[in-house]
Amino acid sequence: MKKILIQFAHPAFHKSRINKELLKDIELIDGVTLRNLYEEYPNFHIDVKYEQQLLVEHDILIWHHPFYWYSAPSLLKEWIDLVLEHNFAFGKNGTALKGKLVMSAITAGGSKQAYTKEGYNHCLIHDLLLPFRKTAELCKMKYLPPFVVHGTHLFDIEKTKKMADDYRKLLISLRDDVFELKQFGQCRYSNDLLETSKI
Amino acid sequence: MHQQDFFYQAVIYLLAAVVSVALAKRLGLGSVLGYLLAGIVIGPFVFGLVGSEDSSVMHFAEFGVVMMLFLIGLELRPSLLWKMRKSIFGLGGLQVLLTTLIIAAIALGFKSSFKESLAIGLVVALSSTAIVLQTLTEKGLIKNEGGKASFSVLLFQDIAVIPILALIPLLAPNGIEVANDHATHGIAALPGWQQVLIIIAVVAGIIFIGRFLARYIFRVIASSGMREIFTASALLLVISTAIAMDMVGLSPALGTFLAGVVLADNEYRHELESGIEPFKGLLLGLFFISVGASINFNILFENPVSILVFLVILVAVKFTVLYGLGKAFGLKKGNGLLFSFALAQGGEFAFVLISFSSQNKVLSDELSGVLLIVVALSMLITPFLLIINEKFIQPRILFNANKEEDADEIEDSENQVIIAGFGRFGLAIGRFLKANGIHTTVLDNNSANIEMLRKFGFKVYYGDATRHDLLLSAGIKNAKILIIAIDNEEEILKLIDYVKDKYPHVKILSRSKGLRHTFELKKRNVFAERRETYDASIELATTAMHELGYSKYQAYSSARTFKKHDELVLEELYQLWGKDEQKYISEAKRFSEQLRNLLLSEEENFYEGVDSAWDVQTLRDEVLENYNKQQD
Structure with a gap:
């Protein structure tokens, strides 16, 4: 059983219906640790040593955040800047994270259609997440395809619950090593694996 | 002396001092000149209000010099003194030696005997510590290179008095009984090596007490919170040191100077200073007055030409020797001139040495009288010489030398931040800055904390933070930031007004006691002000908000x-x-x-x-x- 660390960053969590649903009781799943970064570090003063220790203790890291301006809220960037230190996460002696898995779990207002070459944004989510992927690679980690919730503004209760259920399933299969790395390589979103495998 | 006489005398001296010093200051002549002129006015040759007893007054007043040297010692850390060793012994030694030889040679030319000539040389080689230091301090010149060199030479002269006193009886013409004043002193009867041992023991005692015991004693006294007791103990310290030195045959001035140096690192140094300061000032004033009163104008009027010639020779020789030495020791032109003008007179030691020489029949009474007036006149003209130097000569040098100023004169590396008040408010500030490696100078009047704070590397001064002299010695002149953390609203405002006026370059960050106080601070244009309870209130409110279900962010x-x-x-x-x-x-x-x-x-x-x-x-x-x- 692998251990999963969810680093959740949302400055207005109290307003986000989707994320409340996604994260509801999520830490009750065996092997999952949930960290609400804006609650831990409201003044952006990050406890670097403690964060590093958490990383070491877990096998899979999830950056969970709304897709603000095609990126993450500022505190998550601060976290990346400070926690992934040289000679800890990268560099000649920076092997603490080597071989671990990373995945982005994002909620986006735009539809899946909007994030295509032909769509409104003329760009894939995959491409926009490039900085995160490169960050993971520099730290010798494997960057999995993202878990994406599209079109959040138009969600109703049903759809929200379905998404939350998917997220939960994905976490459990990651924990239990259900998929092979090869399978991840073949899909655009990690969501897709759930469709094909029908857990 | 009857009590009434005493008060009568006191009134005359005080009145003369008050009137003439105020006048002299007004005319830009400095206090020393004021006192000297006051002395002449009340002396036997003008109004004759004082006269016969004035040598005893002078003797008493000389204690002012002792106190002055104590205060100077307080300003000089041992390490600083050690740095000055070259100029004390080199510059000072050569000055005494060369001046003595040249004056003696000239005296030989005036057909004095060899022994007489040597005595004259020795007597006038010494300059007036009292006049020079008082004048230079008053003009704020004591810290510049010329002032420091002057001080070194004066210090050496103070040391040199002791061997000179021993030498003079040897110059007595053969067959004349030696009246050795020194023999009456306690330990002079003992064999030489025992004397040396006792002297070493006394000096070691002063160092030991000053270095290790004084701190504890002063802390106990300071915690009594009574200022006059502190003053009393400061006086006790100085006087007992002087007596101890006198008993072993060393100069009291030198002894108290040593005591001062030993106490220079002491955190109560400042209280000591302010305790002694007024006494020193009054006694020195009295001393200058009695010098003025002692000038025997009868001798001058009997023989004006030759006395003026002697005066010119004395000043010219001393000046030339000083100027040459200053140059050889690397003083720049302006500083060299200050140094030479400052020290070109005879001093109070000359009075002692002249009377001692005349007791020993080394000098005739007539010659003694002439020497006395020449020395006194040379002291009288010193303030004038310095004024001429300041007003006419220095501006020209400054004009010529295109402002290459000595930037390396700051000797104490002073902290850039001063914290006034170290209670609960100041403490947090000091801790925070210290944690970030920023050194602060702290002013506080709670003696209980001082010892401990010093251990943790704070530079602490004991006393009321609003006192001007305390600020000065804490280095306000070179400070960048003054953080005011004292508790009293009015005191805070007073301190700001003063610092804004005198040291406008200092940025003031102040504690504010409340809204109205904040306005008073804003009115005074402080750099920053913070209400003392405001941030804590908001912090607590934030916690309350979170407890009510808002997210921390x-x-x-x-x-x-x-x-x-x-x-x-x-x-x-x-x-x-x-x-x-x-x-x-x-x-x-x-x-x-x-x-x-x-x-x-x-x-x-x-x-x-x-x-x-x-x-x-x-x-x-x-x-x-x-x-x-x-x-x-």
Whole structure:
């Protein structure tokens, strides 16, 4: 059983219906640790040593955040800047994270259609997440395809619950090593694996 | 002396001092000249108000010199003194030697005997510590290179008095009984090696007491909180040191100087200074007056030409020797001239040496009389020489030498931050800065903390932080920032007014006791001010908000926004306060008035929530609208 660390960053969590649903009781799943970064570090003063220790203790890291301006809220960037230190996460002696898995779990207002070459944004989510992927690679980690919730503004209760259920399933299969790395390589979103495998 | 006589004398001296010093200061002549002239006026040759007893007065007043050297010692750390060793012994030694030889040679030319000539040389080689240091300090020149060189030479001369006193009886013409004043002293009867041992023991005792015991003694005394007891103990220290030195045959001035140096690192140094200072000032004044009163103008009028010739020779020789040595020891022209003008006179030691020589029949009574007046006149003209130097010669040098100033003169590396007041408010500031490797100088009058703080590397001065002299010795001149953390509103304002006036370059960061105080601070244009309880209140409010279910980040951001909002409100209220400052009457009324204004202004300045950027309803509505359009 692998251990999963969810680093959740949302400055207005109290307003986000989707994320409340996604994260509801999520830490009750065996092997999952949930960290609400804006609650831990409201003044952006990050406890670097403690964060590093958490990383070491877990096998899979999830950056969970709304897709603000095609990126993450500022505190998550601060976290990346400070926690992934040289000679800890990268560099000649920076092997603490080597071989671990990373995945982005994002909620986006735009539809899946909007994030295509032909769509409104003329760009894939995959491409926009490039900085995160490169960050993971520099730290010798494997960057999995993202878990994406599209079109959040138009969600109703049903759809929200379905998404939350998917997220939960994905976490459990990651924990239990259900998929092979090869399978991840073949899909655009990690969501897709759930469709094909029908857990 | 009858008591009435005593008060009568006191009134004359004090009146003369008050009138003439005030006048002299007004005319820009300096206090020393004022005192000297006062002495001449009340002396036997003008009004004759004082006369016969004045040598005893002078003897008593010489103690002012002892105190002055103690105070100078306090300013000099041992390490600093060690750095000066070259100029003390090199410059000072050569000055005494060369001056003695040249004067003696000239005296030989005037057909004095060899022994007589040598005695004259020795007597006038010494300069006046009292006049020179008092004048240079008053002019603020003591810290510049010329002033420091002068001080070194004077220090050497103080040391040199002792061997000279031993030498003079040897110069007595053969067959004349030696009246050795020194033989009457306690330990002179002992064999030489025992004398040396006793001297070493006494000096070691002074060092031991000053270095290790004084701190504890002063702490006990300071904690009594009585200033006069502190003053009394300071006087006790100086006088007993002087007596101890006198008993072993060393110069009391030198002894107290040594005591001062040993205490220079002591945190109560400043209290000692302010305790001794007034006594020193009065005694020195008295000393100068008695010098003035002792000038025997009869001798001058009997023989004006030759006395003036002697005076010119004395000053010219001393000046030339000093100037040459100054140059050889690398003094720049301006400093060299100051040094030479300052020391070109005979000194108070000459009076002692002349009477001692005449007792020993080394000098005839007639010659002694002439020498006395020449020395006294040379002392009298010193302030004038320095004024000439300052007003006419230095400006020309400055003009010629295109301002290559000595930037390397700051000897003490002083901290850039001074914290006035080290109670609960100042402590947090000091700790924080120290944690960041920023050294601070702390002024506090709680003696219980001082010892401990020093151990942790704070530079601490004991005393009332609003005292001007304390600020000065804490290095306000070179400080960048003064953080005022004292508790008393009025004291804070007073301190700000003073520092703003005298040291406008210092940035003032001040504790504020409340809204009205903040306005007073803003009015004085302090660099920054902080209400003492404000930040803590907001912090607690933030915690309360979180407990009520707001996220930590929400509460934190709200606090930030509120502080910003508060600045606006404050500014508005300040404008209002400026307008009707006069209107408010009672403190209670003022407070409720302000509260009303505060709340009013609160309503007017819209306080906007923090997270209107994220997950906003307007965006949702827009997306929904577009979606519905597409569906149609």
